Amino acid sequence: MSETKLSSVIGPAFHFLARDVFQHGHTHYDLSGGRGSLKSSCVSLLVPLILIANPGTHAVVLRKVANTIRDSVYAQYLWAIGELGMAAYWDAKVQPMELIYRPTGQKIMFRGADDPMKIKSIKVPFGYIAVTHFEEKDQFAGRAEIRTILQSTMRGGSKFWNFESYNPPISRDNWANKDSLEERKDRLCHKSTYLEAPSEWLGEQFITEAEHLKATDERAYRHEYLGEAVGTGGNVFENLELREITDREIASFDRIYQGVDWGWFPDPFAFIRLHYDRARETIYFIDEIYQNKLTNDASGKLILQKGYRDAYITCDNAEPKSSADYRAMGLPAKEAVKGPGSVDYGMKWLQRRKIVIDRRRTPHAYDEFVNYEYERNKDGEIISGYPDKDNHLIDATRYALERICRIMGATA
Template sequence: MVDASALVIPRFHDVLGDIMAHGHTHYWLHGGRGSTKSSFISVCIVLLILANPEANAVVVRRFSNTLRDSVYQQVLWAIDALGLIEWFRARVSPMEVVYLPTGQRIVFRGADDPLKLKGTKFPRGYAAVIWLEELDQFDGIEAVRSILNSLRRGGSDFWVFYSYNPPRSAASWVNVERDERLRRADTLVRGSSYLDVLESHPDWIGAPFIEEAEYLRGVDETAWRWEYLGEVTGTGGAIFGNVVAERIGLARAAAGRVRVGLDWGWWPDPWRCVRCAWEPAERRLLIVGERSATRMTPEETGRLVQEVLTFSDAPGEQAYLHDEPVWCDDTPDGKVQMATYRRDLGIRARPARKARMRRLSYEWLAGLREIVIDPAACPLTLEEFRMKEYRRERDGTWTDEIPDGGDHSIDAVRYAMMEDVLRG
């Protein structure tokens, strides 16, 4: 008898229980080198095959020529570690592993061969388990959806595993998608690193690995955090290095000074309204609410502004419409909008006085101690602040120029804080 949990670091123990209970459909696992996420997934796949007689598994990498020396060997290791080698037959052409008592299969496919991938069939059951390894190498979330649509047929219960080492840039599609997955009820997101392994199973890593990691930690901590901890450290061109993604409770949001800003838009550029809570003593800005729209009249967007201004002052108290100023984009269209807000809705709309203040307001925000953004309430704002970078030349060098675009929430925040910027 083999205790499967003994093959898994404590960081994944609750995830293993969730998988076997089918608590979620999608399991999004990211981390640095030596984090054992791939070993963990391979153990889970074998266990799911044993526990579900109709389940087959498809393991996918971007390129088929990378399968044999990576995920194929990883699954064979899991079978051996679980003491099940005599119950499985493995072959390379076609690349698959067969569970002999039932004929269930674990097959390996490359995304560069779409015909083989789409034509994956099983004599018994369906592709209940899917593993997308080195996810960041795929062509984007649309390509991933296409693969899943091809494979997820013929059954009701599915387990989809995603594993990857996060790219440096917050703008990478997998890093953007991770933030989206955090908000999805059907997805469990878990990060890990070799430090988690050291706590319980240092023998799994070995001294040479640890020495190499610690050497890099000493000479280049940022590179160590990215390569070994799996942190999104950025490419070095991020404008806002002070952004923190964190749920913000009502009491904390109500304690700050209310600031509301609005960036005018129609289509394709959106209209955007953001509510902030300003903590001047700590030089900390909390971003607690957002609304976004396209092709809406001033009367319609005005109702959204009223929603932003409607909140309670303390937990348990009744929410009400606050009579706070709303600092607006003072373009010609923005002025028409402000007039409607004042005349028809009683909103205290004011021009932000943004002229020649773009660079200074960016620097003021970047110089704050923290910009804390609630990822559930303000996902669009969080994405913009994380992805905004200085302009990069073709040779890879950074300039101090701030490119335009992808900044609707940022502009709304700048307008909300413009009086404080000017005062500072």
């Protein structure tokens, strides 16, 4: 493909990087940026071209969790091959998930890092794996996990390309943010934003949404759209994954938990519905109700209208009559046990889990978990203790998962 043709489908902000890639100026490429920055699009366009220019090589594209691949990176690479005008030359398979270049048999393979043995056992029919792409780098456990994978893939060849793309986590202390600041001669770090992308590629509505967030919540805008780590280092929840949760994912959720923190005014009534993946220690928020001046009858009817009587609702035990009202309505409600030390343990338990939040599904949970910070003294130094404010859905989440915490050793 000519450089002119490539420049018509790749974002202008990536032209220099693309030249460096094809000249093999570096081995490692770190691409960070906010929404609409085109970083993942760039990598998906480059990888097929690298393989075509280097017969005998293959690529592996990785995400932390395998069941997120088909609707994300796999779909992204299908798009890229179409944009390159090469769809007729590639076969797309889903079992296993891979793209095969018909003229040579070279492969782009897609794998989840949640099963390390499958990565170690990857075999190619000829040649070697020259290209790796870690999509959503921050979802991986750390540099050690990525290094272990590369030790399995970077073998038997003379030239390698490793791409790591991600939206910077909100806290500047997150390992992915700190990792990108470390200088190494064989790595090129590239940061981009939607402001560098052609507006017609993003669409008018995308720009409208970005500008609205900028006007209403500049901090969130800087994080989500500009890719800035705006966290102060005092964030209670560092392990947040802020992304879309697809309907396909939700359809596979089989461990549903629900919690309620009673409120009226000014404190709101707060209900959360979530899935907890025990194997991966990951919480996914599915839905919420967050409203002032809701009677028990009104909030109960909202829950019933959503069809959420399929899982226990663990409620704040400060109002046992309210839980009884729910049971009278046919909702499987019960009071939280709580007890001495339960708040501290519950918070620490949540901090050790990954929490996936889709702002469109649970906007108030997003606001609470993203902005919740440790208390500080008059000198601005972080002190122990969790502020008892702006944490209603955080409390509801603790209640929802209380029995899991207790099973794993929480104080009753």
